[in-house]
Amino acid sequence: MELFADYTLRMVALGSAMLGIVSGVLGCFAVLRRQALLGDAMSHAALPGIVVAFLLTGQRDPLILMLGAAGSAWLAALLLMSVTRTTRVKEDSSLALILAVFFGTGLVLLSWLQQRPDAAQAGLRSFLFGQAAAMVARDVQVMVALGVPTLVLVALFWKQFKVLTFDPEYAASLGLPVRGLSVLLTSLIIVAIVLGLQTVGVVLMSAMLVAPAAAARQWTDRLGVMIVLAGLFGASAGVVGALISATARGLATGPTIVLCLGVLTLVSFLFAPNRGLIWRYTRQAVPQV
Amino acid sequence: MQPALAITDLTVAYHDKPVLWDVDLEVPASTLMAIVGPNGAGKTTLIKAALGLVRPAAGQTLFYGRPYREQRRLVGYVPQRGSVDWDFPTSVLDVVMMGRYGSLGWFRRPGKAERQHALAALEKVRMADFATRQISQLSGGQQQRVFLARALVQDAQIYFMDEPFQGVDAVTERAIIDLLRDLRANGKTVIVVHHDLQTVPEYFDQVCLINVRRIASGPVAEVFTEANLRATYGGRIAFLGHAEDDEATPSRTEGMLKGVAD
Numbered sequence A: 001m002e003l004f005a006d007y008t009l010r011m012v013a014l015g016s017a018m019l020g021i022v023s024g025v026l027g028c029f030a031v032l033r034r035q036a037l038l039g040d041a042m043s044h045a046a047l048p049g050i051v052v053a054f055l056l057t058g059q060r061d062p063l064i065l066m067l068g069a070a071g072s073a074w075l076a077a078l079l080l081m082s083v084t085r086t087t088r089v090k091e092d093s094s095l096a097l098i099l100a101v102f103f104g105t106g107l108v109l110l111s112w113l114q115q116r117p118d119a120a121q122a123g124l125r126s127f128l129f130g131q132a133a134a135m136v137a138r139d140v141q142v143m144v145a146l147g148v149p150t151l152v153l154v155a156l157f158w159k160q161f162k163v164l165t166f167d168p169e170y171a172a173s174l175g176l177p178v179r180g181l182s183v184l185l186t187s188l189i190i191v192a193i194v195l196g197l198q199t200v201g202v203v204l205m206s207a208m209l210v211a212p213a214a215a216a217r218q219w220t221d222r223l224g225v226m227i228v229l230a231g232l233f234g235a236s237a238g239v240v241g242a243l244i245s246a247t248a249r250g251l252a253t254g255p256t257i258v259l260c261l262g263v264l265t266l267v268s269f270l271f272a273p274n275r276g277l278i279w280r281y282t283r284q285a286v287p288q289v
Numbered sequence B: 001m002q003p004a005l006a007i008t009d010l011t012v013a014y015h016d017k018p019v020l021w022d023v024d025l026e027v028p029a030s031t032l033m034a035i036v037g038p039n040g041a042g043k044t045t046l047i048k049a050a051l052g053l054v055r056p057a058a059g060q061t062l063f064y065g066r067p068y069r070e071q072r073r074l075v076g077y078v079p080q081r082g083s084v085d086w087d088f089p090t091s092v093l094d095v096v097m098m099g100r101y102g103s104l105g106w107f108r109r110p111g112k113a114e115r116q117h118a119l120a121a122l123e124k125v126r127m128a129d130f131a132t133r134q135i136s137q138l139s140g141g142q143q144q145r146v147f148l149a150r151a152l153v154q155d156a157q158i159y160f161m162d163e164p165f166q167g168v169d170a171v172t173e174r175a176i177i178d179l180l181r182d183l184r185a186n187g188k189t190v191i192v193v194h195h196d197l198q199t200v201p202e203y204f205d206q207v208c209l210i211n212v213r214r215i216a217s218g219p220v221a222e223v224f225t226e227a228n229l230r231a232t233y234g235g236r237i238a239f240l241g242h243a244e245d246d247e248a249t250p251s252r253t254e255g256m257l258k259g260v261a262d
């Protein structure tokens, strides 16, 4: 029994660490490209994809559910782009609208599914707020198999992603395929989102993208350092939060992780040198020479 | 000789509203050309259309007789500095090295050679001391010079510069002008969106007056006339009797013109 618990906890810790690193790293790009709200819409929009994937295949395999989730998240992003391009609806309105429609559809499908006498669907509800304790080896394998290549791609396209994020028009003038790179970056952000489905859940997943990046930005003025820090912050909050919720019975994992992230972010906003509030306050108090 | 840039019948519209209408423009090589016109005249749009950043409704742009796709390496771009978020976490040197990204190849990281290039360019715009600074700690004029240095490391033949003097002090403006003259002496062509009508005759060889349509373009002595300026600015123009005497600026223009566009 002891051994089994250890094994479960190790799985939980490994999976959450992977998730935290990937979402921290990709979250930096989402935040710097001012796509935090897009991230939120896309993670909520993943819900109907999960349910539909389950309905179509009847399987609860993580890879299949993640594929479904990624599909509907992409669909939401594409819809958003075409609505903003072809109509006069402002971007924030269309974001809110698309988030609500997709998430609402997901909830309806979920409650409809729950009335069926199908035992396997029992776990789907945990994708709302995450249930790390339910994680098994197969989940972690899939997370690592998706997460590691994602990080490798970020490293490979490092300079392209950097100039794309800082100055997309200049990037285009250099001859970089800006549209293709944007699609790739958005796809990688979606990978980060679907990695968090099991652990954090669709409702709070955007915090997993935004909070580590925002906290890391406080400590550094270099993109490389920011990304490493965000990965570390994401991983530590993920592991601590997931372990707390996995050991304390009945605690949803998503909110626990987000609380840990909240503490990290608060500390960063208060105590970071240069950008931190306390630093700024004391700097103001001391007369400048 | 083949012109460095030849634009024909260029029309650009945003949401069905034409912003540029049937513009023709020819720029000979080794020329400093000013693009002049009121705010919203389409100057930025003209540059973006030439660089393929906005899709024109009609028209053609050729660099040394061939389309941009084939000549990308020959073209350098200095965007308006307001076009990016200067709180981005990066250093001056890093931004300047971005100018080499196009020629570095897909997976090569910028290395020693790129650093050297970038530092030399920063030297030219008198920003070498700022190489390690975080870019948010720069003044407007310094930001402008960082963008200039970034374009210089591209080692292009044709440069487009969108308001490179915006927020730049007088001393730096001189330094930049000297730099542009160096470029011209090396056979480069520089096309500059410029707002200060007083300095056009002193700084530039050619000028293009634009307000949705191209009003006129050619050598400054021929086309920078009162009538053309009136046509460009729609009468919103004030005539100054004399320029304030500036020792560096020989006041060679009598009845100098001052744009009061917005």
Ligand SMILES: Nc1ncnc2c1ncn2[C@@H]1O[C@H](COP(=O)(O)OP(=O)(O)O)[C@@H](O)[C@H]1O
Binding pocket: B014, B015, B019, B037, B038, B039, B040, B041, B042, B043, B044, B045, B046
């Ligand atoms: N992305 C855009 N979408 C819609 N209208 C635009 C866009 N960019 C510029 N415009 C409009 O096109 C006109 C020309 O703009 P611009 O080329 O920036 O002028 P200039 O650089 O001469 O001040 C302006 O009326 C401006 O409002």
Ligand SMILES: [Mg+2]
Binding pocket: B043, B044, B045, B080, B162
């Ligand atoms: Mg402009």
